[in-house]
Amino acid sequence: MEPFESPDSTTEGSLPPPASVREKKWKEKKYEKCNAVFRAFTTRDGLIGDVDYGYLFKPNLPFTKLNQTQPPFFGVYEKMPILLACLLGLQHALAMMAGLIAPVINFCLIANLTTQDKEYLISATFITGSILSLVQIKRIKIPYTNYFIGTGTVSVLGVTFSTVPVFASSLPIMYKNGFCPVAEDGTYLPCPDAYGAFLGTGALCALIELLMAFTPKRILLKVFPPIVNGVVVLLIGISLVPNGMNQWAGGTGCKGEGLLCPSADAPHPHPWGSGQFIGLGFSVFVTIIICEKWGPPFLKSCAVIAGLLVGCIIAAACGYFTHEQIDAAPSGQFLWLRTFKLTLYGPIVLPTLAVYVVSVMESIGDITATCEVSRLPVQGPEFDSRVQGGILASALASIVGCLMTMCPMGSFAQNNGVIAMTQCAARYTGYFACMWLFIMGVVGKFSASVAAIPDPVIGGMTTFLFTSVAVSGLSLISKSKFTRRDRIVLTVSLMWGLASVMVPDWFEGVFTYKGDNSGTKGFIDAIIIVVQTPYAIGGLVAMIANLVFPEMEDDVTGGKKDAFDNAASSLGAISVRSEFESVSLSRKNV
Numbered sequence: 001m002e003p004f005e006s007p008d009s010t011t012e013g014s015l016p017p018p019a020s021v022r023e024k025k026w027k028e029k030k031y032e033k034c035n036a037v038f039r040a041f042t043t044r045d046g047l048i049g050d051v052d053y054g055y056l057f058k059p060n061l062p063f064t065k066l067n068q069t070q071p072p073f074f075g076v077y078e079k080m081p082i083l084l085a086c087l088l089g090l091q092h093a094l095a096m097m098a099g100l101i102a103p104v105i106n107f108c109l110i111a112n113l114t115t116q117d118k119e120y121l122i123s124a125t126f127i128t129g130s131i132l133s134l135v136q137i138k139r140i141k142i143p144y145t146n147y148f149i150g151t152g153t154v155s156v157l158g159v160t161f162s163t164v165p166v167f168a169s170s171l172p173i174m175y176k177n178g179f180c181p182v183a184e185d186g187t188y189l190p191c192p193d194a195y196g197a198f199l200g201t202g203a204l205c206a207l208i209e210l211l212m213a214f215t216p217k218r219i220l221l222k223v224f225p226p227i228v229n230g231v232v233v234l235l236i237g238i239s240l241v242p243n244g245m246n247q248w249a250g251g252t253g254c255k256g257e258g259l260l261c262p263s264a265d266a267p268h269p270h271p272w273g274s275g276q277f278i279g280l281g282f283s284v285f286v287t288i289i290i291c292e293k294w295g296p297p298f299l300k301s302c303a304v305i306a307g308l309l310v311g312c313i314i315a316a317a318c319g320y321f322t323h324e325q326i327d328a329a330p331s332g333q334f335l336w337l338r339t340f341k342l343t344l345y346g347p348i349v350l351p352t353l354a355v356y357v358v359s360v361m362e363s364i365g366d367i368t369a370t371c372e373v374s375r376l377p378v379q380g381p382e383f384d385s386r387v388q389g390g391i392l393a394s395a396l397a398s399i400v401g402c403l404m405t406m407c408p409m410g411s412f413a414q415n416n417g418v419i420a421m422t423q424c425a426a427r428y429t430g431y432f433a434c435m436w437l438f439i440m441g442v443v444g445k446f447s448a449s450v451a452a453i454p455d456p457v458i459g460g461m462t463t464f465l466f467t468s469v470a471v472s473g474l475s476l477i478s479k480s481k482f483t484r485r486d487r488i489v490l491t492v493s494l495m496w497g498l499a500s501v502m503v504p505d506w507f508e509g510v511f512t513y514k515g516d517n518s519g520t521k522g523f524i525d526a527i528i529i530v531v532q533t534p535y536a537i538g539g540l541v542a543m544i545a546n547l548v549f550p551e552m553e554d555d556v557t558g559g560k561k562d563a564f565d566n567a568a569s570s571l572g573a574i575s576v577r578s579e580f581e582s583v584s585l586s587r588k589n590v
Contacts, residue, residue, distance in 0.1 A: 010407065041082065049081030055297040056422070060361065067072070074426040075376055076153055087298075088424050091431025094302035096156060096437065100125045101450055102462045103159040104409065106243055109252050110171050111166075111180075112190045115325060118426035119451045121405070121443070123333035124186050127443030128406040129158045131436040132397040136411075137430040139389060147214075154419060154430040155370040155390060157397050160410030161469055162232075162358045162535065165239045166351040167198060169533045173347065173525050188253075196340030201352050203402035204344060209395035222358065227486055228493075229474030231542040235497040235535040236358070237470025242501075244466050245515075247279040248459030249273040252318040262455060267319050272464075280320070281460030282309040288464055301418045304461055311457035313351055320454045329448030333441065335404050342402075347525035352408075354536045356398070359410040363478070366411040373416050413472070450473035472509040482495045489545045497538025500531065507531040 039046050072082050104125045108118040139152030147557070167341040171194060174180045180191035212220065246252050247464060250261030250272040259276065270276050291303035299306055316319060324551035367390045368378055377383045390411065415433075419425050440446050446499040478484045509523045530536045 006249055014461045016018070016159045036079075045081070047082050049084060050521040051084050056091075057296045059299075060294050061292065065197065071241065072374070074124070074424040076376065076425050076427055078426050080424070080426050080428055081243050082490055083119050083131065084424075084427040085426070085432050088418070088422055088429040089434075090436050091298055091301055091422070092156070092415050092418050092429060092433035093440070094305045095438035096129065096158060096412055096433070097302075097440070098304040098308065098461060098465055099157045099161075099412055099414055100129055100437075102163050102465055103161055105462070106240075107195060107242075108170050109247070111192070111194050112188050112191055112253075113192060115451060117190075117192060119329055119447045120333060120338040121448040122406065122450050123441045123444065124335055125159055126404050126437045126447070127333075127335055128404045128409075128441075129156070129240060130437035130441065131404075132157045132393075132401060133162025133437070134431065136390065136393045136397070137427050139206075148385060149396065150393045151175065151365075151367055151370065151386045152413055152427070153370050153374050153376065153386065154425060154427060155367055156410045156412050156434075158412050158414055159401075159407050160355065160362070161235050161240065161466075162355045162362075162410070163198075163202075163407045164243070164353060164528070165236060165533050165535060166245070166348060167403040169529045170194075170198075170345075173529065174345075176566070177521070177525070179345070180434065180493055183413060189423040189466075190245065192340050193343070197343045197345035198348065198352075198407065199340060199402040199405065200342035201345050201348050202355075202408045203342070204351040205349060206356060206395050206398040206402070206408065207362055209398060212360045213355075213392035213395055215387055216439055217364070219385060219486065220364065223547070224357070224361045225546060226476045226479040227489055228539065228542045228546050229358075229365065230473045230478075230480070231490065232358050232361070232473070232491045232535045232539040233476060234470050235494070235501070235538045235566055237466050237468070238498070239501050239534040240466035241463060242467065243464030244427040244459050246459070247455045248278065248463055249456070250277045251455035252324050268418065269321060277456040278562060280318075280454065281463070283314050284308060284457055285459030285464060287311070296566060298420050300422055301414075304464060307464075308453070308457065309463045311460060312453055314473050315336065315454050315457055317476055318451055322380050323451050323558060325452045326445055326448045328485045329451075330444040332501045333444040338405070340405060346522040347529055350526050351529050352535050354533075354539060355408055356395075356532070358406065358539065359398070360391055362413075363387075363394050363411045366390075366413045366416070369413060369416045369418070373420045374426075386483050485551065488549055490544060492540035492545050496531075496541050500537055500543045 041047065101122055104121045105111070105118070108121060113121075127203035133156040136155060136157050137149045139148055141148050148212040171180070171191070174191065174197075174347070175182055175188050175196050179197075180194050181189040183189055246255070249255075250270065254261035254263065255272040259272065261272050261274075262264075263269065265389060268276070287305045287307035291299050291306050295303060295306070364387055367387050368383075371383060376386075394410055401407070401409045422554050477490070507528055511528070513520060513524055515521075530540070
């Protein structure tokens with residue numbers, strides 16, 4: 001990235017002021033800050049201000065006139081009332097909450113971790129996200145350089161969704177080669193060492209993101225244009241949807257004839273896919289739709305959490321979970337109360353490197369969107385400096401986060417919607433959001449309550465979230481011109497990615513090595529994991545195809561409309577038009 005010179009930096013050739021002058025200015029600045037804090041907590045303007053709070057909570061009811069008034073816009077560095085900052089900070093925290101817990105819950109299910117591990121990791125994701133997001137929002141200048149850590153905007157950090165497919169692809173291999181324990185009857189036992197291996201490998205591989213933070217943005221956009229990023233994000237979402245649907249239908253590990261979900265001794269067990277489970281998840285989905293349609297601005301940005309809350313209320317009323325687990329949980333939680341053995345697991349190095357490449361591309365897009373809704377420049381040295389600081393903060397957060405027992409971190413896009421809806425880009429709201437997340441993390445009963453939520457309710461929420469990830473990928477792809485070259489890049493990359501989604505084990509029989517060389521086995525396992533991780537193989541092919549195929553004008557010019565564009569906008573089918581034929585593809589349930 002091109003360095004951005006801070007306006008406060010000393011110009012070349014100028015002498016610094018004397019020590020007495022610097023000390024006097026420092027005391028005056030400190031006094032002004034203390035006085036501002038005192039006024040904020042002791043005056044009406046500082047506490048409440050002159051703000052229409054009703055705007056946040058006024059719903060758009062049917063057959064009523066829509067509220068056309070817009071709240072005042074608060075810039076990044078503007079002061080705002082304490083109460084408003086606290087409310088909007090809570091709104092940001094609730095908007096982040098679903099995205100923070102969804103990957104962690106999937107990690108626990110995939111590795112068959114215990115309830116205590118699940119409760120701890122839920123607390124850890126809140127605490128880690130709050131601390132590292134605070135650094136991202138505050139923005140720290142690296143001494144003696146023109147580089148920064150953080151964006152200085154309300155762009156927050158959390159566990160990236162791209163880690164889940166890698167973890168899901170690697171666990172079967174870990175159980176197969178003996179890295180994880182297996183019972184005599186073939187049942188997969190809890191494997192905390194697998195999670196520790198993922199943390200250790202993630203901390204080391206984050207160095208590639210650290211290097212990319214100082215790579216010029218024009219080079220990154222050359223290698224990873226929107227069409228490549230769109231393929232990756234689309235495949236991430238598509239590959240995660242089956243995990244959400246498995247939870248929605250009752251959970252993992254209980255699918256089969258004669259089995260009951262979540263277990264035979266659970267309250268009100270039912271077979272996998274029963275109507276009771278589908279109904280619980282559907283209540284979450286319906287609540288999300290109602291909030292998006294008629295909810296007030298405060299509720300729209302946290303509609304997923306509102307759906308989760310309604311699903312929990314219905315599940316509790318129907319007796320699908322009890323309070324024993326919550327009563328047994330500790331009152332307080334913090335980092336490192338449970339630890340995992342950090343190791344380097346060679347087979348997941350390549351796909352983990354792909355995770356960080358994807359994270360860089362997501363960060364650029366999310367930071368651009370944040371600057372746009374915050375009414376900040378999206379071009380020029382200031383913007384490049386914010387992008388550099390955001391990527392560097394994400395890289396350092398991934399390293400530190402793994403040492404805090406939390407998986408690789410990335411920027412979140414959910415908060416951009418909150419900024420756009422509330423017209424508030426002030427960093428104070430981000431500080432309060434971090435405060436709320438920290439409180440959620442240290443209160444042990446809260447994480448235990450989240451861990452006790454039935455799988456169908458969690459599945460209804462995560463399926464919606466995972467599908468929204470896929471839609472984000474489609475949004476990135478739509479920025480392409482859909483020339484003949486673009487269609488070729490999309491076709492060859494999505495072919496491999498979708499194949500890994502539909503038939504995950506298609507590549508397992510390619511290698512027939514039966515020797516004892518651990519290095520060869522690890523290399524083969526790494527290749528298998530890359531191929532069986534849809535976004536890794538799809539993104540790799542898309543990147544190569546984008547560099548190999550030259551830019552060219554579309555073969556359809558003038559006022560003609562390409563058949564591909566017409567078909568892509570229809571609801572009935574997705575048509576792929578080649579030079580000689582057009583093939584209609586209909587989705588089938590496999």
